[in-house]
Structures are given as structure tokens and as C-alpha cells.
Amino acid sequence: MGSGQKSGIETRITKQIRAQGAVTVADFMRLALSARELGYYSSRDPLGAAGDFTTAPEISQMFGEMIGLWCVDTWQRLGAPQEINLVELGPGRGSLMADALRAAKLAPDFLAAIRLHLVEISLPLRERQAANLQAFHPQWHDSIETLPAGPMLVVANEFFDALPIHQFIMTESGWRERGVTLGDDDRFAWTLLPPGPQLALLPAALRAASPGAISPGAISLGAVAECSPASQRILGILAQHCLRAAGAALFIDYGPAASGFGDTFQALKAHRYHDPLQNVGDADLTAHVDLPYLARLAQEAGCGSFGPASQGDFLRALGIETRAAMLSRNQDHVTQEEIQTALHRLIDAAQMGTLFKVVAITSPGITELAGFA
Numbered sequence: 001m002g003s004g005q006k007s008g009i010e011t012r013i014t015k016q017i018r019a020q021g022a023v024t025v026a027d028f029m030r031l032a033l034s035a036r037e038l039g040y041y042s043s044r045d046p047l048g049a050a051g052d053f054t055t056a057p058e059i060s061q062m063f064g065e066m067i068g069l070w071c072v073d074t075w076q077r078l079g080a081p082q083e084i085n086l087v088e089l090g091p092g093r094g095s096l097m098a099d100a101l102r103a104a105k106l107a108p109d110f111l112a113a114i115r116l117h118l119v120e121i122s123l124p125l126r127e128r129q130a131a132n133l134q135a136f137h138p139q140w141h142d143s144i145e146t147l148p149a150g151p152m153l154v155v156a157n158e159f160f161d162a163l164p165i166h167q168f169i170m171t172e173s174g175w176r177e178r179g180v181t182l183g184d185d186d187r188f189a190w191t192l193l194p195p196g197p198q199l200a201l202l203p204a205a206l207r208a209a210s211p212g213a214i215s216p217g218a219i220s221l222g223a224v225a226e227c228s229p230a231s232q233r234i235l236g237i238l239a240q241h242c243l244r245a246a247g248a249a250l251f252i253d254y255g256p257a258a259s260g261f262g263d264t265f266q267a268l269k270a271h272r273y274h275d276p277l278q279n280v281g282d283a284d285l286t287a288h289v290d291l292p293y294l295a296r297l298a299q300e301a302g303c304g305s306f307g308p309a310s311q312g313d314f315l316r317a318l319g320i321e322t323r324a325a326m327l328s329r330n331q332d333h334v335t336q337e338e339i340q341t342a343l344h345r346l347i348d349a350a351q352m353g354t355l356f357k358v359v360a361i362t363s364p365g366i367t368e369l370a371g372f373a
């Protein structure tokens with residue numbers, strides 16, 4: 001917006017605000033990212049150096065390989081079912097799954113058992129996935145609703161961070177939901193929505209908090225709380241799968257080790273932070289993922305849960321350092337350096353190693369999983 005013409009999705013959101021009033025942050029995010037044809041993900045491949053952001057599987061093949069080993073090990077712990085749906089949520093270019101299935105060649109029985117399902121809304125990314133994974137005859141889904149019943153292994157890397165969040169701000173009269181409206185010059189602008197039933201979306205412990213600095217449970221004015229009903233709904237469906245048949249799901253995303261407060265809504269364009277209300281549809285919008293809360297919901301539903309572990313600890317426990325040493329053997333100096341650089345990006349605390357967390361949920365009765373101490 002601003003100086004130039006509005007994009008297709010900006011025009012669409014502007015019309016909606018004129019007709020119905022301010023939208024929630026969740027509606028804004030959902031439209032900007034996934035509106036049919038116009039949304040950010042619906043219309044492009046955003047990954048890689050020429051795109052807006054890079055993910056772990058695009059940094060190194062080692063990431064997907066470790067996940068492949070995790071899948072084989074977890075399949076065995078689930079009783080090695082003869083048929084199992086291997087599902088990836090938001091597979092990007094398909095690199096993670098291609099690396100995982102190459103590493104899984106050491107377990108031919110596992111490869112014979114899997115049926116590959118990919119949940120993906122982006123048509124350009126589906127094409128890349130098809131090119132990378134055609135040997136495994138994947139079946140695509142628009143949403144997790146259409147996944148078949150039966151034993152299931154699920155992998156999701158940087159998937160939940162693209163799902164819509166609601167934001168609430170503590171005011172003198174308590175929590176108020178944040179929204180997006182039209183301000184001067186027709187630009188998108190932040191606003192507070194009238195109080196309404198949507199407050200029920202906040203976890204009860206948060207809802208009860210009040211402004212001020214003295215009483216217990218008090219939260220300072222301006223504090224921000226976030227929640228993602230879309231993520232919670234998907235977690236609930238996966239938990240039901242794990243209760244009805246042998247199953248496990250592995251989630252990797254950036255976010256806190258314990259649930260808390262904070263405004264984590266952000267935009268990324270060409271690898272830089274960006275104003276989320278500018279260039280809508282042409283920048284990625286994301287928010288931190290409260291994996292500890294999702295793990296707790298799975299437990300409350302009766303599932304097992306593991307983690308959060310840091311990505312660094314998880315990958316080290318699966319043997320990524322040994323794998324890096326193997327890949328480096330007999331390579332020239334430049335290649336060896338590249339492998340070391342990629343390894344450190346994935347596991348070092350100052351890079352992705354600590355910010356990214358790993359959580360798994362399982363059918364009841366699973367007591368250990370690879371990668372979790």
C-alpha cells in the first residue's frame with residue numbers, strides 16, 4: 001500500500017473492512033496468507049535465497065535426514081504397522097520429505113508401509129513437491145480434514161507459524177482484541193475491537209489477569225496475549241487420530257519454551273523484518289508458536305506428549321554431528337566448510353538451535369521417543 005497501487009488482496013481486505021468494519025488480526029492474517037489465488041502462499045514459492053525466508057530443510061539435507069531416522073524409529077515404537085499414512089503439513093518444496101525418505105532407505109519395511117499424504121494450499125509449492133517426491137506417489141489435501149483414518153505419522157516444520165493468531169491487548173478496562181481497520185489515506189491501521197465473545201478464545205488463566213503491577217496475576221497495561229484457534233483445532237484433530245489408531249506427530253517451530261505474553265506477529269520480506277500492514281500479500285506473516293500449550297492440549301485429550309526440546313538438542317540426540325562428519329569425509333575444504341556452517345546454523349544457540357522448539361504427541365502408552373531426553 002502507501003505510495004503505489006493496492007495489491008489484489010489489499011483491495012479485497014479493504015472492501016471487507018468498508019462493508020463490515022475492522023477485522024481481527026486472525027482474519028487479516030488468514031486472508032493475506034491464504035485467500036484463494038490472491039494470498040501470499042496461494043500464489044508463490046516464498047522459500048530460498050531469492051524469496052522471503054529460508055527454512056531448516058533448505059539449509060541442509062541433514063535436517064530432513066534426521067527426521068527420516070526419527071520417523072523410522074517412531075514407526076517401530078508404534079508396533080511397525082504394515083500400512084501407515086506418512087503425512088507432512090505444509091511441505092514447502094518437499095525437500096524435508098525427500099531427504100527423510102532417502103535416509104529411510106535403510107529400513108525397506110518402513111518404505112513399503114508408508115502412504116504419503118501432503119497437506120498444502122499453495123499450487124506453486126505443490127508442483128515443486130510433485131517434482132521432488134513423485135517416486136512416492138503423494139496424495140495432496142487442502143486441509144487435514146480429509147486425511148484417511150488408520151495409523152499415522154505426521155511431520156510439520158514451520159507450519160503452525162503460518163496459521164492465524166488472535167491478539168489481545170491489556171487496557172484499563174481489561175483485555176481487548178486487536179484489529180485492523182482503515183486509517184488516513186485508506187491505509188491499514190491498528191485498532192481495538194469492541195468487547196465481545198472472542199475473549200473466550202484466550203486460555204482461562206490469561207483471561208483472569210487484570211491490569212496493574214501489584215496484585216497477583218496482574219499484567220501491565222499494553223501487554224499482548226496471543227492465541228491460535230486454527231492451530232488448536234488442527235492439534236485436536238491430530239490428537240483424535242492418535243487416540244483411534246497408532247500415531248505420532250512431530251512439530252518443529254519457533255517459539256517459547258513456556259507459554260507467555262508478547263507481541264510476536266511479524267512480517268518478513270526478502271529476509272528482512274517488515275511492517276505487517278504494508279505490502280500485504282507480498283510479505284510473509286508469521287507469529288511464534290506456543291508449542292507447550294499445544295502439547296498440553298494433547299495431554300488433556302489423553303495423548304502422550306514429548307518436549308518441548310530445543311531444535312539443537314533434538315538434532316544432536318538424533319546424531320546430526322556424526323552425520324555431518326560422515327558427509328565431510330573425502331570432501332574438499334570448501335564443501336567441508338559449507339557442511340560445518342549449515343550444521344551450526346541448525347544447532348547453535350545463537351542461530352536456530354534454541355529459538356526453534358520440537359514437540360511430539362503420540363498415542364497413549366508410548367514412553368520414549370528418539371530425540372527427547
Ligand code: SAH
Nearest residue numbers: 041055090091092119120121122157158162
Ligand atoms: N515445511 C516447509 C515449508 C514451511 S513454509 C519447510 O520447512 O521448508 C509454510 C508451508 O505451509 C508452505 O508450504 C505453505 O504453503 C504451507 N501452508 C501455509 N498455510 C497453510 C494452510 N492453511 N494449510 C496448508 N498448508 C499451508
